[in-house]
Amino acid sequence: MTVKYLIILIAVSLLPCSLVSGQSDSTKVDSTQIINNQTEAFLKRLLEESATKKQQTEANYEDLEIDELIVSSLITKMGNTFFDYFTGDFSWPEAEGDYIIVISEKPFRSNTTLVTITVNDLEVFQNVLQSKDTYLQELALYAQQITKMYIINYQQLILDLDGEDRSGSGIY
Numbered sequence: 476m477t478v479k480y481l482i483i484l485i486a487v488s489l490l491p492c493s494l495v496s497g498q499s500d501s502t503k504v505d506s507t508q509i510i511n512n513q514t515e516a517f518l519k520r521l522l523e524e525s526a527t528k529k530q531q532t533e534a535n536y537e538d539l540e541i542d543e544l545i546v547s548s549l550i551t552k553m554g555n556t557f558f559d560y561f562t563g564d565f566s567w568p569e570a571e572g573d574y575i576i577v578i579s580e581k582p583f584r585s586n587t588t589l590v591t592i593t594v595n596d597l598e599v600f601q602n603v604l605q606s607k608d609t610y611l612q613e614l615a616l617y618a619q620q621i622t623k624m625y626i627i628n629y630q631q632l633i634l635d636l637d638g639e640d641r642s643g644s645g646i647y
Contacts, residue, residue, distance in 0.1 A: 548579035553604045560615030570630040599625045
């Protein structure tokens with residue numbers, strides 16, 4: 476019951492034909508009217524089915540929406556260890572909105588790398604990674620605190636900007 480049936484029904488409805496009942500020539504039945512009625516009913520049913528399928532699909536996509544995401548763009552062992560410590564006990568703060576945290580790194584002097592954390596494409600944290608395990612743990616905890624505070628402050632800023640004192644009547 477898709478486009479194939481629709482094309483067949485439209486083609487049949489466009490063909491001029493008339494049916495003759497078995498009694499006499501004076502009682503001809505207008506077949507184009509019958510076919511048009513059937514085509515119209517079929518098209519209405521097809522549109523209703525299409526609308527319900529579209530609503531079901533949109534409902535399924537709403538379930539797939541990702542509100543909070545942490546992306547790793549790290550390439551070194553140090554960077555991946557930092558990422559493991561950062562995400563190990565990370566808890567998202569109570570805030571409305573969609574947040575994407577991207578942790579990336581760039582080569583730096585000697586055997587160190589520069590790690591950068593961005594939240595929704597805004598740089599929040601940047602520091603040099605060293606190969607000491609205790610240093611990576613402490614730095615990951617500090618980066619968690621900075622990132623959480625940024626998200627909370629950003630949420631509060633948005634609420635303050637959308638407050639009643641900032642909305643006007645539109646009349647100058």
